[in-house]
Amino acid sequence: MSTAANEPILSLEGLGKSYGAKRVLDGIDLNVYKGQIIGYIGPNGAGKSTTVKIMLGLEQSYSGRVKIFGRDISDGNVEYKQRIGYVPEIAELYDNLTAHEYLTFIGELYGLDFDVANQKAIRLMKIFGLEEAYHSRISSFSKGMKQKTLIISSLLHNPDLLFLDEPIGGLDANSVMVFKEVLAQLAAQGKTIFYSSHIMDVVEKISNRIILLNGGQIVADGSFEDLQAHNQEGTLEEIFNQLTGFDEHKGLAEEFVSIVQES
Numbered sequence: 001m002s003t004a005a006n007e008p009i010l011s012l013e014g015l016g017k018s019y020g021a022k023r024v025l026d027g028i029d030l031n032v033y034k035g036q037i038i039g040y041i042g043p044n045g046a047g048k049s050t051t052v053k054i055m056l057g058l059e060q061s062y063s064g065r066v067k068i069f070g071r072d073i074s075d076g077n078v079e080y081k082q083r084i085g086y087v088p089e090i091a092e093l094y095d096n097l098t099a100h101e102y103l104t105f106i107g108e109l110y111g112l113d114f115d116v117a118n119q120k121a122i123r124l125m126k127i128f129g130l131e132e133a134y135h136s137r138i139s140s141f142s143k144g145m146k147q148k149t150l151i152i153s154s155l156l157h158n159p160d161l162l163f164l165d166e167p168i169g170g171l172d173a174n175s176v177m178v179f180k181e182v183l184a185q186l187a188a189q190g191k192t193i194f195y196s197s198h199i200m201d202v203v204e205k206i207s208n209r210i211i212l213l214n215g216g217q218i219v220a221d222g223s224f225e226d227l228q229a230h231n232q233e234g235t236l237e238e239i240f241n242q243l244t245g246f247d248e249h250k251g252l253a254e255e256f257v258s259i260v261q262e263s
């Protein structure tokens, strides 16, 4: 199951999704190519996680077409999932397992030998400064330690396509630097990364293509420089505010504070 050089790794055609009467995705067309780091952004409730869930095959009722590695994911063949890594927004780790147990279990699920998974996990944990916690239960881990374990679990099998949903929450500034560099190097080696986050300055720096979703539609698609050229505003945060029609943060904050101060 290989993908030709010029064929998209990921392609969405007229993707639509409703929950009851609510139209969450309203015709998403998108081709993502090898080596791209897509910054997938949008306001709360815009439909980012829904798109990712559909691409992971977790949400089956949708309209339109989703192709990953050149194949329609609705064809019943789930082999494509072996080449995908995923860091979910809310870390669901097996708290009662040690990191060693969890990571070797995930590694084996992805088809690695126990010893290979174990050795890779030990070395990756060490780089994140977690070697001493390897045999401790995950329930004793801090938020950042859990997040690092989850990042490692998503990469053990060297996936070609990586979905990251708010992956750096809880990571300290040094670890964020390492992780950003890891993503850049993975992309340079031809991995494709779909990065969903609300931390605009990180998205601005790591993505080579930014997709802004609003109201279930793509309202901007391009490099940060492209977005800057098409909008008057400077930072990605400001472009985000502008394209989502938001200019009332001061008024809302004043109202919030005045309610807090009511006696």
Ligand SMILES: Nc1ncnc2c1ncn2[C@@H]1O[C@H](COP(=O)(O)OP(=O)(O)OP(=O)(O)O)[C@@H](O)[C@H]1O
Pocket (backbone or CB within 6 Å): 019, 024, 042, 043, 044, 045, 046, 047, 048, 049, 050, 051
């Ligand atoms: N299982 C579900 N049942 C009903 N509605 C849902 C379900 N999942 C998501 N939604 C609705 O779909 C919309 C999009 O949700 P989604 O989680 O995709 O947004 P998001 O862009 O990831 O938001 P956030 O930035 O807050 O994580 C929301 O209005 C949400 O309430």
